[in-house]
Structures are given as structure tokens and as C-alpha cells.
Amino acid sequence: MEMKDMSKEQLSELLSAAKKEYDGYKALGLALNMARGKPAADQLDLTKDMLDAVSSSTDCKALDGTDCRNYGVLDGIKDTKKIFCDMLGVAEDELIVGGNSSLNLMYDTIARNFMFGVSKEATPWKDAGKVKWLCPVPGYDRHFAITERFGFELINIPMNADGPDMDMVEKLVNEDSSVKGIWCVPMYSNPTGITFSDEVVKRFAALKPAAKDFRIFWDNAYCVHHLTDTPDTLLNILDECKKNGNEDMVYIFASTSKVSYAGAGVAVMAASKNNIDYVKYHMTVQTIGFDKINQLRHARYFKDFDGIKAHMKKHAAIIAPKFDAVIKALDENIRPLGIGSYNTPRGGYFISFDTLPGCAKKVVSLCKDAGVIMTGAGATFPYGKDPQDSNIRIAPTLPPIDELEQAMKVFICSVKIASAEKLLAE
């Protein structure tokens, strides 16, 4: 029976049982974490041999003879570029290999546009008056944090099953010249796990922005992070933009943070040659170049894009069972009670869970008190404000599966308590 159909007595009884169960968990002194999308140690072990790809017994030369130990090559060695060009479907002059952080590339891109504009001719966003920014929700807290820090006005865009609400996006972008950008995680979106449909991508590419310096920040963080053998597919946004003469409208980002090492991977940005040339014009003042030995390490270990794809199957073998465990626990314990909705992602790093309205903070707080750290309620919304107080991002990859199952028991129990209390108070 769903909880909404229960009598007060039935609810009270359920609440009482859940509280008893909860107190039992609390007494265990747990210290479990489902907060961040961190790979687990056994995933990081997968690339152990990569550390030997550049060693005292190898040279440090790129294929074109570049000594990766020395200065130079602002946009990355060709060996590494090739892999990412194939991965993202872009040309060599449409890509820059950066340091270890794609977030850093995104921040720098916003900072660059803020300080200097999107091109030599453009007005810097700092001088453009109010800047509005579209944020599909729920979304990635670190994206929102960047645009919040720059003082932009963040506008929530509902996420549908096929991507952001494009009617709303088109209206805002095409009619309001203060709308300068949008955050997108187009594949296995953080946290909803959905992949933008072909139609959504085409509508993005066909935007006719009121602001000539409107930019799509296309964070393709999970482009190879499939959990199944029948992966989602995503249209190439840059190709689609070119068809519409909009090739300067999009910046694409990706990294190996969840391929090789979260703390020591390689990040890339891709865009039209025009955009990339402009980025390099500023970047050459900012740095002489990024870590080329790490770029070489990645190129030698993965060899090519097929190498990346093969490697990602090993990740899936480790983390798919964790996703399954979470979904199983939710299917068995939450679905029958009708006290939460959630996705079953085919890739990415998250499960997005919606409590009954007004229960998310309470659930996260109950979890915390019992030693289970979840991403803060509201974190998936700009300014940390979930208008429904219902979304919770579940990150199942880090804990070992037994800890994950234990954490899910605490989570489910907390959802029961918060839901029962809410329904009883109505």
C-alpha cells in the first residue's frame, strides 16, 4: 500500500517502526559517504599500469619528437589530442588539452569572457550589465557555483526526460539579450542520468540568441561513461551548430577524471577553430603550457579512442552493480510506498531521487545524524535552493558494495521517517 493511502494509524505504526530501525543504525556509529561522484579505489587501480607508461626506462618524446619534459606546446601534444578529437568528433585545431581539471577550463572560460569578452570584438560580460544564465535543474552544484560567484542571475530550467525544457530555453535565449549562457551535461546528466535527445540537440544548435555572445557550456563529462552494453547516443553539437552557422555558440568540455584518475587526469575543451584561436590568444598569457608528461602518459596507455572505450567497460563492471544495488533497494522499499521517484541511469555517476515535496532536507539531515553523508539537499539547484525541497543526488560509486547497501538502508529508513512525518502533519 502506498503511504498516501494509509490511515493515520498505519502511518504512525510505520513511523514508529522506522524510527526504531533508525535508532539501531545510529547506534552502529556508521561513517559512510554517498555525497560525491568519486571513483572507488578499485576503479583507480584499473589504470595502475598507466603510471609506467612514462618512466625512467622510457623516453618522454611525443610522436612528433616534442620533449614533453620541457616548455612549450600550449594546446597539448598531438598524441593526446588525437584521442580526444576522436572521442568528441572534432578536428585538431578545434581542441585544447588542458591540465587535470575540466571544471578549471570552464571557470577560466567564463572568467575570460567576463574579463575580455567572447571575442576580440565583443563586450566583456563584466561590462554587459546584468548577465542571466540558464541552469537546467536538477544539475551540477559546481557549475552553478561558478556562475553564482560571478554574480550572474541563475534561472532554473526544468529537465525533461529528453533534456532541458527547450520551449523555455528558446524563449529566453532568443528573446532576452542578457541571457549569455547555459550549463549542460548532455549525456548521462548530473544528476538525472538522462541523455539529450537528437531533437533537443538540434534545437540547441538552431538557437537564434538575442545575445550574439550567448554560449552553450556543453560539459560532456560522461560521454564514455556507459553502464550498459546498449549505450545512449548523443548528437555532435559542434557539427549541428555548424549546419546552422552557429559554430561559435558552443564550448565542449570533457576529461579523464573518471577514466584514469579523478585527481590526476587530463581535461580538454573543444570548440570552433575561431573560438579555440581566441582562447589560445588569452591562454598564452596565462601559461606556457600544461603538463605534457601526463598527456603523454595518457596517450601511451590508452593508445586511441578504442582504448578508452575498452577501458570504460572495466569501470562499468565495477560500478554497474553498485547502481543496481541502489535501484534494487529503492525498487523494493520505496516504490511500493510511493514516497519517492528516481531514475535508472544507463550511464554517468548519479541517481537522482525525489522525495515527497518538502522532505529532502529532513532526509539528508537524518542520514547525516546516522553517519551517512549525502550531497546536501538543494545542492542540485542554483543558490542551493530546491523550490520543492525534494531532490537528493545519490552517488553510489565510492563506497564498497556492502557499505553502499548499509548506507541505502539508512537512506530508505530516513525517507520513510520524513515521509510519514510529513503525511501525518498534513
Next chain:
Amino acid sequence: MEMKDMSKEQLSELLSAAKKEYDGYKALGLALNMARGKPAADQLDLTKDMLDAVSSSTDCKALDGTDCRNYGVLDGIKDTKKIFCDMLGVAEDELIVGGNSSLNLMYDTIARNFMFGVSKEATPWKDAGKVKWLCPVPGYDRHFAITERFGFELINIPMNADGPDMDMVEKLVNEDSSVKGIWCVPMYSNPTGITFSDEVVKRFAALKPAAKDFRIFWDNAYCVHHLTDTPDTLLNILDECKKNGNEDMVYIFASTSKVSYAGAGVAVMAASKNNIDYVKYHMTVQTIGFDKINQLRHARYFKDFDGIKAHMKKHAAIIAPKFDAVIKALDENIRPLGIGSYNTPRGGYFISFDTLPGCAKKVVSLCKDAGVIMTGAGATFPYGKDPQDSNIRIAPTLPPIDELEQAMKVFICSVKIASAEKLLAE
């Protein structure tokens, strides 16, 4: 006989001989480079074993148990911090370990102050009207390029034998609130090779800036880059600033670019805890963290600051003979003719050469036409404008010594030609 004392006939004869010699060099089809301060391949070989310090047969754990492969630790692992804290004489909470580029840390620090101000309370430099910036000259072209890109007004400050002209610095900083910063390479300065005297450092620390948000950018790039067994010493600027209640006035930068790898080292910034806390407040929005595996690699290989010091002796053994070769060539061929002045550095990466006024561009151009690339004349001055057209930065580290000697022959011959032509035209 010095050239200034020669008759027209003697000058013509010298010029003719020099031109003949020059044509001989030109016919060789040389391709030599003394332009950038790049380490040579045999210097890079010195840290070959560092690449094995983290490998498939080691773990990736910092001493406190941090898994360096995963996300986290914004300001760097303690293992690596310790080495740089000892090197710079600062506390752990006064230091951030960044990526591979100290230039990037400097750029980001200026960008941060430009966009957000030097503290939460301060006015961002973008809103502070005209920003003036002091540039000791000759200096580092990449420093000047950053502040030029931000549109600051760059003011030349003459470099004396003990550091910048402090009378001028004090007057400008203490009286003009639009002066927001100064570039300094306080030890083995780029390119003059001088180290700031204790008195100069004390006068810096005792500045009473008209602008509360005035900042010293103390690029201690060559702090361990001694060429002799009797190294220069430099006062600790942060300690001195503290004595004057000025501890927030300075940012210190350093890196291992010329210790381990120019393209894959580790960079740091140091400052008061107050400043570092503020930097981290913004940096946490910019990135989750820098490459900790590379930090660990450095920490394990060098072990401690003594390890760095011992290692730098190996560098000196390779590059000191190159400096000697340049100085010897200049002593034998330029000094007797009185057509150039230069320093004999006890550390760093450069020899600063001053031609007769108005000859630098001509010399660099002659060298280029004979296949010897020098740093562009004027590069050591803001906007690339050397008012005397006399300074040329010689970077002797990259070429093998035989190539360096060959390149110096071309250089000396070019100086003779340019000097003789100038004197003949007077």
C-alpha cells in the same frame, strides 16, 4: 682599443672584417636558439628516476593516507607542502601547491583581484579606475604581458645593482593610490641576475601604500638556482612584511619548472594565511584540486628541501660552464672594444647584455638572419619598448656548449657590426 676611440678608417676596417666573418656564419645555415630560459635535455635527464617514484609497483598514498589518485585536497598534499614551506620559509597554512605553472598562479591571482578584489571587502581592480603597475626593467616579458593584457598602465622602474630603484618605488606606491602592484624577481633576477639586497627587501616590506590593495608579486623563480658555491642570500619578504604589519601585501611564487621538469613540474604560491584563505575561497570554485600524483612524485623523489638543494648542484654542474662560456666570449671579444656591458650572474637563467644605445634590435635581427634566435630586443621591457634599444637577454642553458660557443660567435660578430655602423653614422 675601444671602438669609440677608433678613427673612421679603423671602424670601417673592423666593420668590413666583421661582415666577412658574418657572411661566413650565414653560409653555415645555422639553427641555434638562445631565446628562452629552457633547461637542456641533460638537465631534464637528472630527474629521470622521479618518474618511477609513483608507479604500478608503488601506492599513491600521501603520508596522511590521502589517495592522490582521487579528488580532493585543494591546497596540495602535506608531503609536498613541507618541502616548499621549508624552501620559502612559510607555514603550511601560508602555502598552496598548484599545477605545473607558477605563471598560471600569477595570472589567476591578478585575474582574481581584477574580478573580485584582493579580499571580500576590497573593490575589484576592474572597478578601481586606472590601475598602474610597476615593472622593474629590464624584466620578464611574460610578467609584463599579463599586466598589459589586463590594460594596466605599466611603469618602468630602473633596476640597480641591489634591486629596483626604491626611491622611485616608495614615491609611486606611497603617494599614488592607482598603483596596485609591482612585479619582482628578487633572486637572480630575470634577466639581470641580481639579488635584492637586505635593505631593498626591508624597504619593500616597509612600504606604506596609498592603495590598501597594493600587492607585491614576488616571483622567487630562481630561489634555489645557484651557479656558485657561495650563493646569494635573500631576506624572507613575508617575515619582513609581518614585522611591519604588512603581511597581506605580498604574494610569493615559485616552481620546480627548472628543478624537475619545465613542462611538468609543481608550482606554489605563498602568502599570509589571510591571503591564502581568500585565494582558496575563490579557488574552490575554480577547481576541485590540482594534480596530486605529480605532487607526490616530487615529494617522494626530493624527500625534503635538502634534497632540492642537493639536486640543484647537479643542474649547476651542467649549466655553470655554459654561463662561463658566454662570459668568456664576451670578456674576450666585447669588453676590449667597449661595445657592450653585461652582468656575471651567480644564479638564475640569464645574462643581460646592453649594447650601445640603439643597437639591440639590429643585433637581434643580424643574429636571426644568420640562424641564431635571441629573445626579441625590447622583450625585457613593458610593451616591448626598450627606450634605449640596448637590452638583449641571453639564455645560455638550452644549447649544447659547442652550439652555444658557435652562437656566441655570431652574436659577437653581430654586436661588432651594429656598433661599428652606429659609430660610423655619428
